[in-house]
Amino acid sequence: xxxxxxxxxxxxxxxxxxxxxxxxxxxxxxxxxxxxxxxxxxxxxxxxxxxxxxxxxxxxxxxxxxxxxxxxxxxxxxxxxxxxxxxxxxxxxxxxxxxxxxxxxxxxxxxxxxxxxxxxxxxxxxxxxxxxxxxxxxxxxxxxxxxxxxxxxxxxxxxxxxxxxxxxxxxxxxxxxxxxxxxxxxxxxxxxxxxxxxxxxxxxxxxxxxxxxxxxxxxxxxxxxxxxxxxxxxxxxxxxxxxxxxxxxxxxxxxxxxxxxxxxxxxxxxxxxxxxxxxxxxxxxxxxxxxxxxxxxxxxxxxxxxxxxxxxxxxxxxxxx
Amino acid sequence: xxxxxxxxxxxxxxxxxxxxxxxxxxxxxxxxxxxxxxxxxxxxxxxxxxxxxxxxxxxxxxxxxxxxxxxxxxxxxxxxxxxxxxxxxxxxxxxxxxxxxxxxxxxxxxxxxxxxxxxxxxxxxxxxxxxxxxxxxxxxxxxxxxxxxxxxxxxxxxxxxxxxxxxxxxxxxxxxxxxxxxxxxxxxxxxxxxxxxxxxxxxxxxxxxxxxxxxxxxxxxxxxxxxxxxxxxxxxxxxxxxxxxxxxxxxxxxxxxxxxxxxxxxxxxxxxxxxxxxxxxxxxxxxxxxxxxxxxxxxxxxxxxxxxxxxxxxxxxxxxxxxxxxxxxxxxxxxxxxxxxxxxxxxxxxxxxxxxxxxxxxxxxxxxxxxxxxxxxxxxxxxxxxxxxxxxxxxxxxxxxxxxxxxxxxxxxxxxxxxxxxxxxxxxxxxxxxxxxxxxxxxxxxxxxxxxxxxxxxxxxxxxxxxxxxxxxxxxxxxxxxxxxxxxxxxxxxxxxxxxxxxxxxxxxxxxxxxxxxxxxxx
Ligand SMILES: Nc1ncnc2c1ncn2[C@@H]1O[C@H](COP(=O)(O)OP(=O)(O)O)[C@@H](O)[C@H]1O
Ligand SMILES: [Mg+2]
Numbered sequence: 145x146x147x148x149x150x151x152x153x154x155x156x157x158x159x160x161x162x163x164x165x166x167x168x169x170x171x172x173x174x175x176x177x178x179x180x181x182x183x184x185x186x187x188x189x190x191x192x193x194x195x196x197x198x199x200x201x202x203x204x205x206x207x208x209x210x211x212x213x214x215x216x217x218x219x220x221x222x223x224x225x226x227x228x229x230x231x232x233x234x235x236x237x238x239x240x241x242x243x244x245x246x247x248x249x250x251x252x253x254x255x256x257x258x259x260x261x262x263x264x265x266x267x268x269x270x271x272x273x274x275x276x277x278x279x280x281x282x283x284x285x286x287x288x289x290x291x292x293x294x295x296x297x298x299x300x301x302x303x304x305x306x307x308x309x310x311x312x313x314x315x316x317x318x319x320x321x322x323x324x325x326x327x328x329x330x331x332x333x334x335x336x337x338x339x340x341x342x343x344x345x346x347x348x349x350x351x352x353x354x355x356x357x358x359x360x361x362x363x364x365x366x367x368x369x370x371x372x373x374x375x376x377x378x379x380x381x382x383x384x385x386x387x388x389x390x391x392x393x394x395x396x397x398x399x400x401x402x403x404x405x406x407x408x409x410x411x412x413x414x415x416x417x418x419x420x421x422x423x424x425x426x427x428x429x430x431x432x433x434x435x436x437x438x439x440x441x442x443x444x445x446x447x448x449x450x451x452x453x454x455x456x457x458x459x460x461x462x463x464x465x
Numbered sequence: 466x467x468x469x470x471x472x473x474x475x476x477x478x479x480x481x482x483x484x485x486x487x488x489x490x491x492x493x494x495x496x497x498x499x500x501x502x503x504x505x506x507x508x509x510x511x512x513x514x515x516x517x518x519x520x521x522x523x524x525x526x527x528x529x530x531x532x533x534x535x536x537x538x539x540x541x542x543x544x545x546x547x548x549x550x551x552x553x554x555x556x557x558x559x560x561x562x563x564x565x566x567x568x569x570x571x572x573x574x575x576x577x578x579x580x581x582x583x584x585x586x587x588x589x590x591x592x593x594x595x596x597x598x599x600x601x602x603x604x605x606x607x608x609x610x611x612x613x614x615x616x617x618x619x620x621x622x623x624x625x626x627x628x629x630x631x632x633x634x635x636x637x638x639x640x641x642x643x644x645x646x647x648x649x650x651x652x653x654x655x656x657x658x659x660x661x662x663x664x665x666x667x668x669x670x671x672x673x674x675x676x677x678x679x680x681x682x683x684x685x686x687x688x689x690x691x692x693x694x695x696x697x698x699x700x701x702x703x704x705x706x707x708x709x710x711x712x713x714x715x716x717x718x719x720x721x722x723x724x725x726x727x728x729x730x731x732x733x734x735x736x737x738x739x740x741x742x743x744x745x746x747x748x749x750x751x752x753x754x755x756x757x758x759x760x761x762x763x764x765x766x767x768x769x770x771x772x773x774x775x776x777x778x779x780x781x782x783x784x785x786x787x788x789x790x791x792x793x794x795x796x797x798x799x800x801x802x803x804x805x806x807x808x809x810x811x812x813x814x815x816x817x818x819x820x821x822x823x824x825x826x827x828x829x830x831x832x833x834x835x836x837x838x839x840x841x842x843x844x845x846x847x848x849x850x851x852x853x854x855x856x857x858x859x860x861x862x863x864x865x866x867x868x869x870x871x872x873x874x875x876x877x878x879x880x881x882x883x884x885x886x887x888x889x890x891x892x893x894x895x896x897x898x899x900x901x902x903x904x905x906x907x908x909x910x911x912x913x914x915x916x917x918x919x920x921x922x923x924x925x926x927x928x929x930x931x932x933x934x935x936x937x938x939x940x941x942x943x944x945x946x947x948x949x950x951x952x953x954x955x956x957x958x959x960x961x962x963x964x965x966x967x968x969x970x971x972x973x974x975x976x977x978x979x980x981x982x983x984x985x986x987x988x
Pocket of ligand 2: 185
C-alpha cells in the first residue's frame with residue numbers, strides 16, 4: 145500500500161533522513177520509533193509532501209506521490225499533528241468540517257458524519273460549537289483525530305498524537321484507539337518516541353536512529369531477536385513489560401491448561417496480551433480468569449501459575465512466529 | 466473662563482454649517498485615504514510575508530515615508546497632483562501605509578506554524594490558507610494597524626486645508642493666523658474627538674472574539690466606504706468660478722468677511738496656503754485668489770489685481786519711518802530718504818519683487834539698476850560723518866528698499882551705512898526702532914494702523930477707504946506716542962487684493978470686484 149524506497153532528506157549538511165526504505169501493507173499500523181531528532185517527523189512529512197525528499201521515491205497504491213497534485217494528495221491522507229494544530233478561530237464543528245468543505249460535501253452529509261465521529265470518539269455534541277481553547281488537552285486530541293478521520297481517507301499519518309497528554313489519559317486513549325472500528329481498516333503510520341506506545345499500538349515497528357533505520361519488524365521480533373546492541377539497549381528499561389505485552393494469549397494457547405473451575409462470568413479475549421491478563425488478576429482479585437478464543441470458541445479458565453508456566457514454555461521455543 | 470466657553474459655543478453655533486461640512490470633509494478625507502491605504506497596504510503586507518527577502522526594503526521605504534514632515538509631503542504632492550483633495554488623499558495614504566503593511570506582515574508571519582502546517586496537510590491551497598487561516602488569525606494585529614493609521618490620519622488631515630482639501634484644519638489654521646482662540650478650538654476639539662471616537666470604536670472591533678469578529682470584518686469596509694463618501698457631500702456649489710483664500714484672509718473683516726458683507730460676493734471658496742495659491746491660479750485650479758498687490762508672483766504668473774472699488778482692503782502704503790533722534794543726528798537723512806518718494810508704483814514694485822523672488826537676482830543688483838534707470842544712482846562717497854543704521858523685515862521687498870536707501874545715503878551724503886536686514890516681523894523691527902537699535906525702516910500704513918497702533922474697529926472703518934487720512938492718522942499718532950516720524954510715502958500700496966489670470970479677467974470683462982460679483986452672482 146505505502147512504499148518508501150531509499151528515501152533521503154538532507155538539510156544542508158544534516159542528513160535528517162538517510163536512505164530509508166519500508167513498506168506498509170493495507171490495514172496495518174506501522175510505528176516509527178526513535179529518540180527526538182532521529183528523523184521520524186521528516187520521514188512522515190515526506191509521505192504527504194509537506195517536505196520534498198532529497199532523493200528516493202514514495203508510492204501509495206502503486207502511484208508515485210511526486211506525480212500527484214499535492215493538495216489533492218493531502219485531501220486523501222488524514223494527518224494528526226503532535227500539538228493537534230486545531231484552528232483556534234474555528235469551532236469544533238468547523239474544524240472537523242475543513243476537509244469535507246474542501247471536498248465540497250453538502251452540509252447535511254458533513255453534519256451527519258461529524259455527529260457520528262463525535263459519538264465514536266466519546267465527545268459530547270455540546271462541544272460542537274465550542275472553540276478549541278475551551279476544551280481539555282484530551283478533548284482537543286480527539287477533535288484533531290476526528291478532523292483527520294472525517295473524510296474516511298484510507299491512509300492516516302500521526303505525529304506523536306498522544307505526546308501532549310499525561311500518562312493516565314494516554315493509557316486510556318490507547319485502549320480506545322485500538323478499539324475504534326474506524327481505524328481497523330486504515331493504513332496507519334504513527335510516529336512516537338514512547339516505546340510503550342509503539343508496542344501498544346504498532347503491528348510493526350521501525351526503529352530509527354540518526355536518520356537511518358536500525359531495525360524493523362513485529363514487536364516480538366524486536367524484543368526477542370534485536371538486530372544489535374542499540375535496539376537491545378533501547379528496549380531494555382521496559383523489557384519485561386514489553387515482553388508481556390508482545391505475547392498474545394493465542395500464542396501460548398496450546399500450553400494453557402484449563403482448570404475447569406469457572407468461579408465468575410468475566411471473559412477475556414485470547415487476542416489480548418499477557419500483560420492485560422496479568423492486570424486482570426491484579427484488578428479483579430479473582431484467582432482465575434476465563435479466556436475465550438474467538439477463533440475456536442473455546443473457553444479456558446486458568447490460574448496465575450498455569451498462565452506463567454505456559455508463558456515460559458512459549459519463550460523456550462526457538463522461533464516466535 | 467466661563468465667558469470663553471460661552472463664546473466658543475456661540476462661535477460653534479454661528480458657524481455650525483461650516484463646522485458640519487468641515488467635520489464631514491475631515492472624516493471623508495481620513496477614510497478615503499484609509500480605504501486606499503488598506504487596499505494597497507494589505508496586499509503588500511501579504512506579499513512581504515510570503516517573500517521575506519522583500520520585507521526589509523518595503524518596510525524601510527514605508528518607514529521613510531512616515532518620517533517626512535507632513536507639510537513637506539504635502540508640498541511634494543503639489544507639483545505632481547496640484548491642489549485639492551487628490552494630493553491630500555495621496556499624502557494621507559502614504560502616512561497610513563506603514564502601520565498597515567507592518568501589522569499585516571507581523572500578523573501573518575506570527576500565525577502559529579503548526580496551525581499553518583495543519584492547513585497545508587489537510588490539502589488547503591495557498592489562497593485558501595490565506596483567506597481561511599492566516600488573515601482571520603492575523604486580523605486582531607491588522608486591525609491594530611488600521612487603528613493606528615486612522616488616528617494618524619485624523620491628525621494629519623488637519624493639514625489638508627493647506628492645499629485646499631478642506632477639513633477641520635480650516636478652522637485650526639485660520640484661527641492661528643487670526644489669533645482667534647475660539648476658531649482654533651472649534652477645529653481642534655472636533656478633530657481630537659474624532660480621533661478618540663474612531664480609536665475607541667476600532668478597539669471594540671479589535672477586542673471582539675472570533676464569533677463576532679467576522680461580522681466586524683465584513684462591516685468595516687462598508688462603514689469605511691460610507692464615511693469616505695462624506696467627503697463628497699458638501700461639494701454642491703453654484704457658479705463656475707473657484708476662489709482660493711488663505712486661512713487668514715478667510716476670517717478677516719478686511720478679507721472674505723468684507724467681501725461678503727460689502728460686495729455680497731458669493732463664490733465657491735476653498736482654503737489654501739499662500740505658498741501654493743499663486744501657482745494654483747496660474748494652473749487654472751483656482752480663478753480668484755487673495756494675495757498681496759506687489760507680490761512678484763503676480764507678474765510671474767501673469768495675474769491682474771481687481772480694483773477694490775468699495776474699499777474694503779485698508780491701504781498699505783510704504784514709507785520709511787525714522788526716529789526723531791536720528792533725524793536730529795543726521796540732518797541730511799530726511800531729504801535723502803524722500804528722494805525715493807513717488808518713484809515706485811504698484812506695478813514697478815511688483816516687477817522688482819519678481820526679479821528678486823522669481824528670477825533670484827540679488828536685491829543689491831535690483832536696487833542699483835532701478836536707481837540707475839531713474840538717474841538717482843551715485844557712486845559711494847565713502848564719507849565718515851557717522852553711521853546710519855537701516856532695518857528691514859524679513860522679506861524680499863524690504864531687502865530691496867533697504868538697499869536703495871543704503872545706496873542713496875552713501876551716494877548723496879557723507880554718512881556711512883550699516884544694514885540690519887531680516888529683523889523678522891513687524892514687532893521686532895518696531896521694537897528695534899523704539900529701542901534705538903536702528904535709525905529707520907520701511908513700514909506700511911495699514912500695519913501701523915492695525916498691528917502697531919491696534920486702532921479700534923470704528924477708527925479703522927472710518928479711515929480705511931482713504932489712503933490720505935490713514936497716512937495722516939498714523940503719522941500723527943506715531944509722532945505723539947513714539948517720537949517717530951513717517952516720511953513721504955514711496956508710492957506703492959502693498960495691500961490685500963483679489964487677483965485673477967489676466968486672460969480670464971479680460972475674457973470675462975472683469976476689472977473690479979463689483980464686476981466680479983455681478984459675474985458670479987448672475988451665473
Ligand atoms: N527544516 C529543517 N531545517 C534544518 N534542519 C531540520 C529541519 N527539520 C528537521 N531538521 C533536522 O533534522 C533532524 C530530524 O528532525 P525530525 O525529523 O524533526 O526529528 P524527530 O521527528 O525524529 O524528532 C533533526 O536534527 C532536525 O534538527
Ligand atoms: Mg518529531
